[in-house]
Amino acid sequence: MDILNALVVFLNFVFIPAAAYGAQLALGALGVTLIYGILRFSNFAHGDTMAFGTAIVILLTWGLQALGISAGPLPTALIALPLGIALTALLVLGTDRAVYRFYRRQKAAPIILVMASVGVMFVMNGLTRLLIGVDEYRFDDGARFIIDVRTFREMTGLPEGLALRSTQALTLVVAILVMIALFWFLNRTKSGKAMRAYSDNEDLALLSGIDPERVVRLTWIIAAGLATIAGTLYGLDKSFKAFNYFQILLPIFAAAIVGGLGNPLGAIAGGFLVAFSEVAVTYPWVRVVGYLAPWYEPGGLMQLLGTEYKFAVSFVILIIVLLFRPTGLFRGKSV
Amino acid sequence: MATNRQATASSSRWRAPILFAILAILFVLEGTVRNSMFSGSWNTSLAILNMGLLSAITALGVNMQWGYAGLFNVGVVGFLAMGALAPVLVALPPVEGAWAAGGPRLLLALAVGLGTLALAKLAWTRTRSGIIVVIVLIAGFVTYRWLFDPAVIAIEGNNPARHGNIGGLGMPVLLSWVVGGVFAAAAAWGIGKVALGLRSDYLAIATLGIGEIIVAVLRNEDWLARGVKNITSIPRPVASEVALQRNPDFVDFAARWGFPAAEASGIWVKLSYMSLFLVVLLVIILLAELALKSPWGRMMRAIRDNETAAEAMGKDVTRRHLQVFILGSAVIGVAGAMMVTLDGLLAPTSYNPLRYTFLIWVMVIVGGSGNNWGAVLGAVTIWFLWIKAEVWGPALIALLTGPLPDSAFKAHLLDSAPHMRFIAMGLVLLLVLRFAPRGLLPEK
Numbered sequence: 001m002d003i004l005n006a007l008v009v010f011l012n013f014v015f016i017p018a019a020a021y022g023a024q025l026a027l028g029a030l031g032v033t034l035i036y037g038i039l040r041f042s043n044f045a046h047g048d049t050m051a052f053g054t055a056i057v058i059l060l061t062w063g064l065q066a067l068g069i070s071a072g073p074l075p076t077a078l079i080a081l082p083l084g085i086a087l088t089a090l091l092v093l094g095t096d097r098a099v100y101r102f103y104r105r106q107k108a109a110p111i112i113l114v115m116a117s118v119g120v121m122f123v124m125n126g127l128t129r130l131l132i133g134v135d136e137y138r139f140d141d142g143a144r145f146i147i148d149v150r151t152f153r154e155m156t157g158l159p160e161g162l163a164l165r166s167t168q169a170l171t172l173v174v175a176i177l178v179m180i181a182l183f184w185f186l187n188r189t190k191s192g193k194a195m196r197a198y199s200d201n202e203d204l205a206l207l208s209g210i211d212p213e214r215v216v217r218l219t220w221i222i223a224a225g226l227a228t229i230a231g232t233l234y235g236l237d238k239s240f241k242a243f244n245y246f247q248i249l250l251p252i253f254a255a256a257i258v259g260g261l262g263n264p265l266g267a268i269a270g271g272f273l274v275a276f277s278e279v280a281v282t283y284p285w286v287r288v289v290g291y292l293a294p295w296y297e298p299g300g301l302m303q304l305l306g307t308e309y310k311f312a313v314s315f316v317i318l319i320i321v322l323l324f325r326p327t328g329l330f331r332g333k334s335v
Numbered sequence: 336m337a338t339n340r341q342a343t344a345s346s347s348r349w350r351a352p353i354l355f356a357i358l359a360i361l362f363v364l365e366g367t368v369r370n371s372m373f374s375g376s377w378n379t380s381l382a383i384l385n386m387g388l389l390s391a392i393t394a395l396g397v398n399m400q401w402g403y404a405g406l407f408n409v410g411v412v413g414f415l416a417m418g419a420l421a422p423v424l425v426a427l428p429p430v431e432g433a434w435a436a437g438g439p440r441l442l443l444a445l446a447v448g449l450g451t452l453a454l455a456k457l458a459w460t461r462t463r464s465g466i467i468v469v470i471v472l473i474a475g476f477v478t479y480r481w482l483f484d485p486a487v488i489a490i491e492g493n494n495p496a497r498h499g500n501i502g503g504l505g506m507p508v509l510l511s512w513v514v515g516g517v518f519a520a521a522a523a524w525g526i527g528k529v530a531l532g533l534r535s536d537y538l539a540i541a542t543l544g545i546g547e548i549i550v551a552v553l554r555n556e557d558w559l560a561r562g563v564k565n566i567t568s569i570p571r572p573v574a575s576e577v578a579l580q581r582n583p584d585f586v587d588f589a590a591r592w593g594f595p596a597a598e599a600s601g602i603w604v605k606l607s608y609m610s611l612f613l614v615v616l617l618v619i620i621l622l623a624e625l626a627l628k629s630p631w632g633r634m635m636r637a638i639r640d641n642e643t644a645a646e647a648m649g650k651d652v653t654r655r656h657l658q659v660f661i662l663g664s665a666v667i668g669v670a671g672a673m674m675v676t677l678d679g680l681l682a683p684t685s686y687n688p689l690r691y692t693f694l695i696w697v698m699v700i701v702g703g704s705g706n707n708w709g710a711v712l713g714a715v716t717i718w719f720l721w722i723k724a725e726v727w728g729p730a731l732i733a734l735l736t737g738p739l740p741d742s743a744f745k746a747h748l749l750d751s752a753p754h755m756r757f758i759a760m761g762l763v764l765l766l767v768l769r770f771a772p773r774g775l776l777p778e779k
Binding site for chain 1: 405407409476484529530533534535536537539540541543544545547548551552554555688689693696697700751754755756757758759760761762764765768769
């Protein structure tokens with residue numbers, strides 16, 4: 001019984017939140033890693049692309065709500081998502097046309113592209129603020145819970161409750177669907193194969209008649225889609241605040257590097273690794289231990305690190321990977 | 336960094352003096368002319384200039400890293416914050432009872448923490464056994480927390496309404512500027528050791544991380560600098576306004592110049608700060624210019640322009656990068672300590688990366704990367720524009736939206752004028768990077 005209680009506490013406070021957060025990070029890291037693989041630079045504007053996409057989705061959601069359209073038990077944002085992706089993709093393609101293409105043609109050093117992405121980040125940040133402001137918004141509607149604490153207690157008779165919020169379940173389902181679609185696209189379609197070929201060896205791909213501009217355009221569209229989906233899911237799960245999307249850049253980069261920059265499978269693994277470490281390190285374990293070892297009376301909360309330092313966790317993971325395996329766990333692009 | 340660097344033509348000899356003169360005229364206008372564009376107050380003008388000078392010192396540090404070595408530091412805000420800690424720990428008077436409450440234990444805890452890392456490194460180089468390293472780390476972490484937590488609780492419990500922090504050493508505030516540089520250099524050493532020698536993007540990402548973490552530490556470790564409760568009344572290196580207003584000689588002096596005492600005291604204080612800052616700025620520029628013209632500087636530029644060739648000539652590229660990264664960060668740390676001294680206040684919540692990292696980058700790129708005077712010019716100009724955009728932006732939008740009928744849309748546009756600054760700065764960065772990559776004052 002105590003073991004069951006401990007398991008319920010673990011699932012409720014560690015596993016489910018970390019899984020949802022991990023899926024959001026993985027989607028974000030996939031975008032970063034794809035851009036890295038094809039365009040060969042770390043895109044600092046990715047966090048703000050997520051923020052911009054989410055802001056568009058929120059505005060569309062408000063519009064739909066005003067029209068009285070809803071998705072029943074699901075959040076209205078899901079209906080707004082496709083148009084949000086399209087608009088974000090347009091903006092991102094615009095930045096490629098206006099900014100990145102010039103440096104690509106010049107074959108500029110990657111760090112110049114990184115710097116240009118910082119400029120793009122500034123502009124996108126300003127656009128997001130202009131669109132929606134700097135305040136915090138919650139935009140999840142529809143059913144709140146799939147299982148709430150009381151129902152779970154009545155069902156099982158356990159003193160500990162378990163809640164599964166619909167946004168968490170939705171995050172996982174959407175993330176899995178998106179990932180399946182992405183891998184199907186990369187491995188089975190002609191365009192996806194062209195992208196992988198271009199990522200592996202640019203010159204060889206050019207020789208085989210692959211149109212580089214088309215590959216780049218596809219990459220930006222996919223990255224914009226992933227960013228908007230990740231940002232919307234993150235915003236539904238927690239809340240939307242533009243600055244949080246700048247801060248989430250670090251865990252996303254950590255996830256992409258841990259998995260190996262340029263390696264999509266690695267980005268997914270990295271996302272979950274970072275998320276689970278972050279939640280596990282900042283969670284106060286005292287209740288779990290209380291059930292498992294009732295004879296042991298810990299002095300404190302048994303929290304390894306305060307939640308305000310959650311970014312330190314991704315940073316430490318990043319440092320460890322850089323020290324011992326700079327190409328990442330799944331052997332990404334060269335150092 | 337442009338790829339081709341030729342000697343500057345003689346026509347551009349006057350470029351720097353002219354641009355600096357234009358900048359000076361802007362500040363004089365701000366100080367004298369009162370209309371919708373300028374405030375006409377010397378206090379405002381000098382306040383902008385002082386912060387501009389501090390931005391210039393920060394920009395010099397960034398310019399050393401980027402202009403001399405091509406290192407992209409995205410954690411400027413963290414190194415500034417690291418330097419900001421120095422006046423608090425050095426210049427503030429000691430807090431009564433704080434040291435007795437847990438000072439030695441705290442120091443011991445920090446020593447154990449650092450010792451653990453060193454021991455783990457030793458264990459790894461000697462044995463190459465991951466298990467031993469993990470055991471060392473876990474044992475070290477447990478000991479550290481066992482020492483650290485009670486000490487922190489004791490210190491934070493010591494008169495928490497007024498203090499609750501460890502306090503300073505009561506030493507001169509000017510000394511803390513140097514200490515600030517040392518603090519930032521130490522942080523830079525740690526991060527550079529790990530991230531340099533790998534892909535150039537990795538340093539950017541690692542510095543982004545360390546920047547956020549240093550600011551988080553400042554915000555949450557109340558024992559260190561009272562966290563979000565802020566540290567006020569940091570000792571000042573110059574006379575205070577109130578003391579000046581009470582001094583009859585000064586009041587006479589002000590009256591002779593035709594200023595009321597209150598306004599004159601503000602101007603006097605700002606001028607004193609300005610002279611201090613100018614001295615530091617000029618010393619740093621002098622040292623930087625001497626270094627650039629020395630064999631060391633030629634080597635740095637050779638490494639930046641072609642790493643492979645320099646490496647083939649037997650230069651240890653990673654080591655040189657580490658060196659210049661530490662030097663640049665130390666300059667940023669000095670600027671951080673000076674900012675806190677100018678404000679007399681350490682407010683951790685104000686350390687925003689957009690303002691303290693990326694704005695500094697815009698300054699360096701606009702000024703001309705690789706050119707120290709360019710960094711100064713860019714910093715003061717961009718800072719002036721950044722501050723004035725607060726006034727000019729809404730005015731411009733009001734002008735543009737004037738013909739529109741009053742509506743929610745117009746109100747929204749007027750409200751969001753402050754956000755235009757970010758768009759404007761991003762555009763400036765992108766445009767300069769693309770169309771004038773050598774900046775206002777190109778490298779010679």
